Amino acid sequence: MHLFFTPDISGDLYQLNEEESKHCIRVLRLINGDIVYLIDGKGGFYKTEIIDAHPKRCALKVLELTERYGKRNFRLHIAIAPTKSIERIEWFLEKVTEMGVDEITPIICQRSERKEVKLDRLNKIIVSAMKQSLKAYQPKLNESIDFKRFIVQSNEKVKFIAHCLDAGRKSLGQSYHKETDVLVLIGPEGDFSEDEITLAMKHGFEPITLGESRLRTETAGIVACAQLNFMNE
Amino acid sequence: MHLFFTPDISGDLYQLNEEESKHCIRVLRLINGDIVYLIDGKGGFYKTEIIDAHPKRCALKVLELTERYGKRNFRLHIAIAPTKSIERIEWFLEKVTEMGVDEITPIICQRSERKEVKLDRLNKIIVSAMKQSLKAYQPKLNESIDFKRFIVQSNEKVKFIAHCLDAGRKSLGQSYHKETDVLVLIGPEGDFSEDEITLAMKHGFEPITLGESRLRTETAGIVACAQLNFMNE
Incomplete structure (x- = not known):
């Protein structure tokens, strides 16, 4: 599972930063259509798909958002x-x-x-x-x-x-x-x-x-x- | 509390090894009459007194032995x-x-x-x-x-x-x-x-x-x- 921490995500599209894009495309060698997961630190868990496998500005489309992912029953x-x-x-x-x-x-x-x-x-x-x-x-x-x-x-x-x-x-x-x-x-x-x-x-x-x-x-x-x-x- | 691990202890007297003796006498600057504790790894907890503050062969006398020290109720x-x-x-x-x-x-x-x-x-x-x-x-x-x-x-x-x-x-x-x-x-x-x-x-x-x-x-x-x-x- 390829997972990134993206606290600034909002909406249905997301562009990974340069370092993450490089990691996705150059290191992991992912291509268009591959699945990448995101967490936002506020309970959001995103399943996304690569729609532009750019090594500096990799673009993702959100396929599925689970809110309050793993929410616990006490603080x-x-x-x-x-x-x-x-x-x-x-x-x-x-x-x-x-x-x-x-x-x-x-x-x-x-x-x-x-x-x-x-x-x-x-x-x-x-x-x-x-x-x-x-x-x-x-x-x-x-x-x-x-x-x-x-x-x-x-x-x-x-x-x-x-x-x-x-x-x-x-x-x-x-x-x-x-x-x-x-x-x-x-x-x-x-x-x-x-x-x-x-x-x-x-x-x-x-x-x-x-x-x-x-x-x-x-x-x-x-x-x-x-x-x-x-x-x- | 000065504590040493002495798995070979038996009887009422114990001599610390060279390294431990040095630590006791040269580093901690303990003297005759000072209290040192020992554990033997088999449940024995010993309260001892320094009777010969030798920097290489420090001798201890056991004052009190607690057996099954901290024995737990399951394995x-x-x-x-x-x-x-x-x-x-x-x-x-x-x-x-x-x-x-x-x-x-x-x-x-x-x-x-x-x-x-x-x-x-x-x-x-x-x-x-x-x-x-x-x-x-x-x-x-x-x-x-x-x-x-x-x-x-x-x-x-x-x-x-x-x-x-x-x-x-x-x-x-x-x-x-x-x-x-x-x-x-x-x-x-x-x-x-x-x-x-x-x-x-x-x-x-x-x-x-x-x-x-x-x-x-x-x-x-x-x-x-x-x-x-x-x-x-």
Whole structure:
């Protein structure tokens, strides 16, 4: 299956950009009449046919549009402290995009060793994982934000904070109800500080555990995503 | 917490090897009376005290031994086709070790692009993830084996094959019952062949799906591990 990410598509005709045209015609050696699929990042999945196999301006005609392709039954927002090694956050992004996620916010916490991320590069990883796993919705990656500012402004109704302190946490399985939109906070290497946990709880975040294992930051994010998607099956 | 992997420990005294001694005394600058923890890979978790802070032969006295540390309530065996990029299998191993797994078998399938793996390097990744996530049990990593040979010799009672063909698969949630030992097969890029699926089913493997998403090999392995550990919480 030949699949392209075309967020600017509208109407029944589409012209691939120069790089994509070259890939289609020179690399894949496609010709008029061949089938190419498009995703728009907003739920649209297009079956198209090549009507002009031009190596710089390849023209496509939409044969079939499926809207809300792969629409899930809940909305998942993960706010996660970027890891010291950016590679680990890149893997996290690839994996949660494959599994299913709607929004990701990098949060800068008291114990964060990394204070910034480059969104361009991370968005490329997301788009590549979307194509790989046939996702028509593009997860929204926000600018990084200070933990305290984020906590105060988040207005989701169901909000969890996954931390490692022993006191009074339930499992995600006990706390979450199927088909509910949800925000989960995942802390940095070294965990959230007690102050951060207290502040989050004041603002309606429920403390949860993701199981008995001591997980790395990116693993915790992946496990939370896997558990929530599983509960929504 | 200072933690070492010491599979050869027995009795109340232990001497760290030269590299570990150097790390303890020269790098961490520990002294007599300092506490060091050990895991033996067989469920033993040891609290020890330095009694001779020698930079080449650091001697430890066991203060406390916890047996079956973090023992789980089911046994999980994942047989997985090694990915073309070995890095992806390394991440898989790190993540499933963190989450909890007992045995891993690399299986060589009809559509496998990679036919061999280097166990030494992979075992190092497992041990590093054990230390990171405080696991006292070392997951057993088997030599790679041909799919057909493996299918015939596997004698677990509950066996699943995760594949992407549409016909008659249940979800893992519908098929698996808590606290049951289980073997899961994860196929290569390009999936198991129809012949392989038929053969597996003849030998008692039940076909399952891990959800609606099209997952990469290593992601499927991680998701299966996350779902099974979650169901056993």
